Amino acid sequence: MKVTLLGTGSPIPDPNRAGPSTLVQAGPLNLLFDCGRGVLMRLAAAGLFPGMLQYVVLTHLHSDHTTDFNDLVTTRWAMSPVEHPLPVIGPPGTEAYVQRVLAMLVDDIGYRRDHHADLNWDPGVLVQEAHDGLVFDQDGVRLVAAPSDHRPVAPTTAFRIEHDGQAVVIAGDSVPCAGLDTLCADADIYVQTVIRTDLVQAVPSARLQDIHDYHSSIEQAAQTAARAGARTLVFTHPVPAPAPGTEDEWIALATPHFDGPIIFATDLTVVET
Ligand SMILES: [Zn+2]
Ligand SMILES: [Zn+2]
Numbered sequence: 169m170k171v172t173l174l175g176t177g178s179p180i181p182d183p184n185r186a187g188p189s190t191l192v193q194a195g196p197l198n199l200l201f202d203c204g205r206g207v208l209m210r211l212a213a214a215g216l217f218p219g220m221l222q223y224v225v226l227t228h229l230h231s232d233h234t235t236d237f238n239d240l241v242t243t244r245w246a247m248s249p250v251e252h253p254l255p256v257i258g259p260p261g262t263e264a265y266v267q268r269v270l271a272m273l274v275d276d277i278g279y280r281r282d283h284h285a286d287l288n289w290d291p292g293v294l295v296q297e298a299h300d301g302l303v304f305d306q307d308g309v310r311l312v313a314a315p316s317d318h319r320p321v322a323p324t325t326a327f328r329i330e331h332d333g334q335a336v337v338i339a340g341d342s343v344p345c346a347g348l349d350t351l352c353a354d355a356d357i358y359v360q361t362v363i364r365t366d367l368v369q370a371v372p373s374a375r376l377q378d379i380h381d382y383h384s385s386i387e388q389a390a391q392t393a394a395r396a397g398a399r400t401l402v403f404t405h406p407v408p409a410p411a412p413g414t415e416d417e418w419i420a421l422a423t424p425h426f427d428g429p430i431i432f433a434t435d436l437t438v439v440e441t
């Protein structure tokens with residue numbers, strides 16, 4: 169399997185990091201996890217257009233993970249020569265969220281349908297809500313869901329992709345929890361969004377301090393990886409964004425807890441099983 173960290177940013181605007189989104193290519197399937205800021209630009213850099221995705225998977229409905237979902241829906245629809253509904257998988261609440269996004273797009277849908285005689289269908293989105301257990305088994309690829317813990321944001325879902333005897337986990341935003349431990353068991357690649365506790369604490373913003381209790385710290389992500397027997401740990405969505413050249417400081421905080429390889433992803437980092 170091939171994992172491309174398309175966007176490795178967080179809600180904080182960053183000139184070098186697009187919003188959170190990760191492409192997993194497993195067998196014949198292209199799976200996009202989350203749709204953060206700039207996802208279509210990074211997807212194009214990875215050689216894919218929206219019409220080439222078999223599934224879009226949302227870990228949760230926080231804005232940084234969904235803000236460009238509407239761009240994906242519109243561009244897939246407007247560029248397709250035939251009706252080509254978008255399959256979307258996400259936690260409970262995703263169907264209602266998608267219907268609200270489609271309602272937001274009603275003006276643009278009308279403009280384009282009125283202008284292009286051959287575009288005579290609306291964008292289609294096929295939602296499957298998933299929270300725990302097998303989501304699909306298709307073309308030799310299994311997608312398994314488990315509840316993550318990003319409370320008070322709930323429900324949120326983490327995912328494990330299995331293909332050819334190997335496993336990749338896309339955890340999304342979560343503190344350590346039983347669901348992550350289950351998915352990460354013997355995983356080849358574990359991708360975790362992280363924060364750095366000491367640097368966040370140093371920021372004089374009361375609002376920013378609220379994020380400590382719903383994100384994995386660097387140390388907690390390493391502990392989850394070690395406890396579950398994951399082989400390679402990938403950090404993404406670092407908060408705050410690391411100053412260039414300080415990535416090794418972050419990794420040094422993890423190594424006392426996990427002795428496998430650790431990759432600090434930047435946009436378009438590729439990790440293969
Ligand atoms: Zn996030
Ligand atoms: Zn979140």
